[in-house]
Amino acid sequence: MNESILWQETLPGSSTWSHILKRGTALRLTAIDDAPNVGALLLNADNLSERLSLPDSLKAQHTARLTTGVALYSDMGRILCSITDDTVGWHDPLGGCSDEVLVTKKYGLDTYQQSRNAWHQNGLDGFLIELAKYGLGARDLMMNINFFSKVKILEDGSMHFVPGNAVGGGAVEIRAEMNTLVILNSCQHPMDPTNDYAQKRVGLTLKQVPVPGPEDVCRTFSPENTRGFIITERYFL
């Protein structure tokens, strides 16, 4: 089966989006504007108690840098999605998401009444609202990914946001290895030092993709991932 595009849409800035990404399909995120940020939560759509575990993912692959080849593991040792292509080079698993206090302190209060859809929103509320649509809540929050952002860790453990990690045209693609509830939020990264509240757009492309073969870049990334794919494939037997 070759790749075929199912549909495309634009995710505006400070927006939340969700979709159950079916096994055998992929989601490609393409920066339309420079320096976007897309927070992401992943859950097994067939059993919502199983969700993305970034600690398990980082530990199994000995990396805190998300890029091509990296698998995004659930807390059950299975791969929800894997990163099959990345022209950006680094996506952040550490910074988390913004909240109302942080956004108000950094950018000031701006209400919907005042500014309509340009109002100041935050990542935490976006995630909580979208989780609620699936009967989920604060108990179901997990460490989130920040696609397109980079936080560098120095030897002393200090965390430093790297501006300009992604520019317009940069893209990252995740392939669903399981039916995955994907929740996205495009609010600014909580460590982004810019003082301007900016709404950066990202293009979303949903497509059908081939089943990962023996030489797949994610399967062969490490012996851990080879086992992770076997365990995931057994789930569907």
Added chain:
Amino acid sequence: MNLRDLEVMPETTLQVSPRLVEDAVFDQVVLAGDSFVHTIDRGQFVRIVDLQGNQAVDTLFYNAHNYADRYSAQDTIRAQANVYLTTGTKLISTLRHVLLTIVADTCGRHDTLGGACSAESNMVRYDIAKRSMHACRQSFLKGALHWSATTGHELNKFDLTANVNFFMNVPVMPTGQLSFEDGVSDAGKYVELRAEMDTLMIISNCPQLNNPCNAYNPTPVRILIWDAPVS
């Protein structure tokens, strides 16, 4: 205490506690492979002692009055702009409350990125045949389910999130590489926290037999609690 009061943490320093063991109101040894669930009241101090050295103590914290409001690794490290936990670190919850503050630490740093071992992650990390070996999340679940059954407060798998690994050394390199190094802890080293809110603590004293960081030898830890000083 509110998140707005936070300042960027000071440089890592070893800090000894002034509290004396004989003044503790609670003193219990937790064996490797066991779980331990206990409420720490606001103002109380809890100390975890690494009795024999380089033992990983996987720990989760919850607002004792709302378990949905629980320890958040990302919010904690972002608030102090540092991935390692030590004296001065404020443990932040998902709803941005300060649950506890680390007030003493004779080890120097603790991990919160490596998570807790599980039967399933052991299959990925080591070998698919390792599934039946004991693991932290077995202990977390046992402790949570027992707590739920005895108190009537629901606590289960939905509540198991990214934890603290006291005494674990998981360096992150500027390249993004993450490794499990030999511990920086030693026999008798401890970490002590003050509860800023009534906090439920769940510990799994890690039973991992596949990782050289504890010399393949999980060992007991000691939990001490002191009441808030009378002012």
